[in-house]
Amino acid sequence: MTLGAVLNDTARLMRVRFDQRARHLGLTRAQWSVIATLARNEGIRQTALADLLEIEPITLCRQIDRMEEGGWIERHPDPSDRRARLPRLTPKAHAVLERGRAVATGIYAEALSGLPPDAEAQLVEMLAHMRANLSDRRADSAEKAAAKS
Structure with missing residues (x-):
């Protein structure tokens, strides 16, 4: 087995395990990815966020629209460009972020068990x-x- 195959398969299995254990959080994997990435990159523009997520900007825009409707994200004016708006996490998203991190910590412990x-x-x-x-x-x-x- 190659390094690439092991890395890819391990990442896939960790995502599957997260999906199984995080269903109660009320987020899809795509929504979770937006929240987790935005948490690490507060103040980022949507186009840069789309690049980090490796998705098209229009796809992210639709995702953020739905997440804004659900109370997960708010858009705020960009102080350096009055045409742009910056997505920010709401208190609801920050609360679920901590619970999601706890799920992830458990999965990491499971993956590292015996090492x-x-x-x-x-x-x-x-x-x-x-x-x-x-x-x-x-x-x-x-x-x-x-x-x-």
């Missing part, structure tokens, strides 16, 4: 390093260094 106590920290460190290697910042630096040699 040494420091395995999570090491895994996070290695994956963060891999992400940095593949990110645009690192790629740009590597390309510039290769061009100079």
Whole structure:
């Protein structure tokens, strides 16, 4: 089995397990993704949020419309662009975010069961390093260094 297959399959299984255990939160996986990503990126514009979620801006706009109707998100004026509005989480979303994080913590514990106590920290460190290697910042630096040699 390859690294890519293991990473992909593990992520899929964690999403499935989250869906099973988080049904009581009253959110779809897509809505949960919006809330979780927005929580990590408060003040972000919808187009940038769509990029992070890897969905089309119009798809996100429709999703946010529904979430706004449900009381999960509010749109506020962008102080730097009067035409734009920034999505923000409501208190209802913040409350469910904490409950969702608790579900996720349980799933992480289940996934790491039987591994040494420091395995999570090491895994996070290695994956963060891999992400940095593949990110645009690192790629740009590597390309510039290769061009100079």
